Amino acid sequence: MPAPAPSATLTAEQQHLVDSRTALQRMREHTAGLTAQGGDRVSTEHLKQVLHRRMKALEDDPTVPLFFGRLDYASDLGAERDETLYVGRRHVTGEAGGEPLVIDWRAGMALPFYQARVGEPMRVRRRRRFGFSSGRLTAFEDEDLVRSPAAEVAASSSAILESEIERPRTGPMRDIVATIQPEQDTIVRARLDQSLCVQGAPGTGKTAVGLHRAAYLLYAYREQLARSGVLVVGPNDSFLSYIADVLPALGEIDATQATVGSLVSGATGVAVRGLEAAPPAVIKGDARMAEVLRRAVWGHLGRPTEALVVPRGAYQWRVGAYLTEEMLGELRERGVRYEAGRAMLPQRLAHQVLLRMEASGDSPDDRVQNAVARSRPVRAYAEQLWPTLDAAKLVLRLLTDAEFLARCADGLLDADEQRLVRLPKPARTVAAARFTLADVVLVDEVSDLLQRTPSLGHVVLDEAQDLSPMMLRAVGRRASTGSVTVLGDLAQATTPWATRSWRESLGHLGQADAVVEELVAGFRVPGAVIDFAARLLPHIAPSLTPPHSVRRSRGELDLRRSADPAAAVTRAVGDALRSEGTVGVVVPDATVPALRAALSGAGVVFELLGEQAQGFESRVDLVPATLAKGLEFDHVVLLEPAGIVAGEPDRVTGLRRLYVCLTRAVSSLVVVHGEPLPAELDAPTASAA
Numbered sequence: 001m002p003a004p005a006p007s008a009t010l011t012a013e014q015q016h017l018v019d020s021r022t023a024l025q026r027m028r029e030h031t032a033g034l035t036a037q038g039g040d041r042v043s044t045e046h047l048k049q050v051l052h053r054r055m056k057a058l059e060d061d062p063t064v065p066l067f068f069g070r071l072d073y074a075s076d077l078g079a080e081r082d083e084t085l086y087v088g089r090r091h092v093t094g095e096a097g098g099e100p101l102v103i104d105w106r107a108g109m110a111l112p113f114y115q116a117r118v119g120e121p122m123r124v125r126r127r128r129r130f131g132f133s134s135g136r137l138t139a140f141e142d143e144d145l146v147r148s149p150a151a152e153v154a155a156s157s158s159a160i161l162e163s164e165i166e167r168p169r170t171g172p173m174r175d176i177v178a179t180i181q182p183e184q185d186t187i188v189r190a191r192l193d194q195s196l197c198v199q200g201a202p203g204t205g206k207t208a209v210g211l212h213r214a215a216y217l218l219y220a221y222r223e224q225l226a227r228s229g230v231l232v233v234g235p236n237d238s239f240l241s242y243i244a245d246v247l248p249a250l251g252e253i254d255a256t257q258a259t260v261g262s263l264v265s266g267a268t269g270v271a272v273r274g275l276e277a278a279p280p281a282v283i284k285g286d287a288r289m290a291e292v293l294r295r296a297v298w299g300h301l302g303r304p305t306e307a308l309v310v311p312r313g314a315y316q317w318r319v320g321a322y323l324t325e326e327m328l329g330e331l332r333e334r335g336v337r338y339e340a341g342r343a344m345l346p347q348r349l350a351h352q353v354l355l356r357m358e359a360s361g362d363s364p365d366d367r368v369q370n371a372v373a374r375s376r377p378v379r380a381y382a383e384q385l386w387p388t389l390d391a392a393k394l395v396l397r398l399l400t401d402a403e404f405l406a407r408c409a410d411g412l413l414d415a416d417e418q419r420l421v422r423l424p425k426p427a428r429t430v431a432a433a434r435f436t437l438a439d440v441v442l443v444d445e446v447s448d449l450l451q452r453t454p455s456l457g458h459v460v461l462d463e464a465q466d467l468s469p470m471m472l473r474a475v476g477r478r479a480s481t482g483s484v485t486v487l488g489d490l491a492q493a494t495t496p497w498a499t500r501s502w503r504e505s506l507g508h509l510g511q512a513d514a515v516v517e518e519l520v521a522g523f524r525v526p527g528a529v530i531d532f533a534a535r536l537l538p539h540i541a542p543s544l545t546p547p548h549s550v551r552r553s554r555g556e557l558d559l560r561r562s563a564d565p566a567a568a569v570t571r572a573v574g575d576a577l578r579s580e581g582t583v584g585v586v587v588p589d590a591t592v593p594a595l596r597a598a599l600s601g602a603g604v605v606f607e608l609l610g611e612q613a614q615g616f617e618s619r620v621d622l623v624p625a626t627l628a629k630g631l632e633f634d635h636v637v638l639l640e641p642a643g644i645v646a647g648e649p650d651r652v653t654g655l656r657r658l659y660v661c662l663t664r665a666v667s668s669l670v671v672v673h674g675e676p677l678p679a680e681l682d683a684p685t686a687s688a689a
């Protein structure tokens with residue numbers, strides 16, 4: 001039989017899309033027809049939630065293709081049978097028991113879509129990629145994984161792949177399921193118990209890979225993770241809004257997203273209310289603080305000097321101080337958390353009393369032991385030896401009571417460091433103290449010393465290079481029995497407490513065995529722009545591999561010197577708005593008010609990042625340089641590199657901030673400057689604006 005003409009093939013594939021949509025509709029109707037009826041109210045409620053989630057997962061967005069690839073398995077290549085499978089965002093099944101119309105991209109059978117190549121066809125003869133336009137299937141592209149020598153280069157020369165990578169950006173981040181690259185896929189599909197750390201230059205897909213890994217794990221280890229949970233940690237709320245849609249688009253609504261700040265405030269009930277200068281924050285973020293806090297907590301254990309005396313009826317029962325001391329020592333040696341030990345002590349004391357009653361001929365039972373444990377003398381004696389502690393109050397005391405701090409920090413922090421750590425204005429209450437992020441991280445550490453922090457199944461930590469050792473510990477304890485995916489770029493480290501090496505960070509996270517991978521292919525930043533930004537690398541991270549852009553377009557880079565930079569920015573924004581896609585106006589934080597006025601004055605509709613809840617709905621965003629991390633825009637208009645550098649406490653940090661800001665553009669970057677460019681950029685060309 002002759003091969004069908006391409007148009008006939010396209011028609012057949014379009015029909016498969018129609019059939020799949022109809023089947024999905026049927027699955028939805030079926031789910032909608034189910035009633036949640038559990039044995040009791042709780043299980044009915046649970047079932048309701050399960051059905052609600054299922055309905056959400058089955059939602060059909062007509063603009064998002066139901067499948068994007070097809071695999072033709074061949075029995076002569078070792079497959080069980082000749083079989084055609086369509087790969088999409090979720091399983092779609094036909095009539096009950098029928099063949100799947102679409103398989104989930106995360107299923108094992110979908111693996112060859114991402115990993116097969118000529119010479120290693122993975123039992124698949126042909127891989128097909130589909131091109132879509134507004135949800136309509138408009139094109140396809142075949143790779144013969146067995147015969148065609150051309151297929152060898154097909155993956156890198158695929159027009160469909162290229163158009164996906166080149167497409168203009170609109171709104172928040174989108175998923176990349178249709179075009180995950182083999183080296184990214186290996187990270188996405190690593191086993192749940194495998195902790196990973198991904199070092200990658202700007203735009204190499206770290207965030208995308210981390211989110212797809214979360215989606216993969218939620219699918220492949222659904223039951224395990226339904227209980228323990230998955231958490232995604234990002235640098236700030238703007239970033240979280242930017243990535244918020246990716247997991248739901250992949251049918252996963254169960255992962256929690258947080259910043260380190262929201263995580264520790266949520267857990268401790270203490271709000272982050274103040275900002276502080278770098279020197280104290282660096283010390284508070286240092287790993288030595290963990291030992292200071294450990295001493296601060298456990299230093300509260302008293303030394304028994306008097307015996308416990310429990311009057312009961314006509315008798316007085318005594319438990320000697322030496323015995324109590326042994327008891328405390330034994331509980332400490334068992335490594336129990338402070339609160340657990342505190343809860344055990346009265347029972348231990350009561351048990352001793354019981355032994356004495358028995359020795360005198362009584363036969364008391366468990367109820368007597370409980371009553372003794374709850375009796376006033378036992379409680380008072382235990383409280384004196386093992387007092388109740390409040391995490392926030394303890395940290396407040398440490399930061400205000402010089403003598404207490406000196407005792408806890410002896411041999412750990414020198415006198416200058418202790419002075420820096422103390423609050424500038426003593427406060428009597430936690431609220432009055434206006435705790436900073438670093439302070440609340442300390443409170444979280446103390447909370448964990450008091451009571452073990454529950455661990456999740458998996459934590460994805462993005463922009464991890466910016467976390468202090470104490471912040472890493474805070475994230476790490478939330479994965480103490482789980483695994484982590486750590487994403488970051490040492491060249492983009494912009495906090496004074498940032499990490500120097502991934503090994504060190506992984507140690508603080510409690511994941512020293514994690515494997516470190518590197519991604520170097522850049523999907524965001526065009527060649528001309530990345531080459532320009534990479535001039536900074538020798539000054540900010542000399543050991544890192546310079547990234548290379550896989551983008552076909554070299555992109556536009558325009559350096560404009562101007563005597564009226566705000567006006568030049570406004571003009572550049574006007575130009576950018578004439579082409580498709582989003583526009584990010586990245587400016588030194590100090591110039592935000594001036595630029596805001598200039599853009600408003602010129603009638604530009606924009607959102608100021610960080611100010612209101614982000615919808616990423618307007619085409620233009622005004623982005624303070626310190627909030628640019630992790631974001632991307634089709635066109636970036638960047639104001640005053642020297643000002644961005646000067647906004648940071650030291651030159652290297654300033655240059656790193658500039659590196660972050662220069663690498664946000666997908667299509668074009670216009671750099672407007674009134675002052676000379678930083679020498680490290682060594683601009684070869686400049687045009688007057």
Ligand SMILES: Nc1ncnc2c1ncn2[C@@H]1O[C@H](COP(=O)(O)OP(=O)(O)OP(=O)(O)O)[C@@H](O)[C@H]1O
Binds near residue numbers: 181523524
């Ligand atoms: N395999 C891929 N196919 C298509 N697009 C991709 C692929 N990988 C990454 N991208 C796109 O490249 C852009 C950059 O990805 P992402 O934001 O994840 O990079 P990043 O490494 O986290 O960058 P940064 O370090 O700057 O935060 C995004 O638009 C993403 O969708």
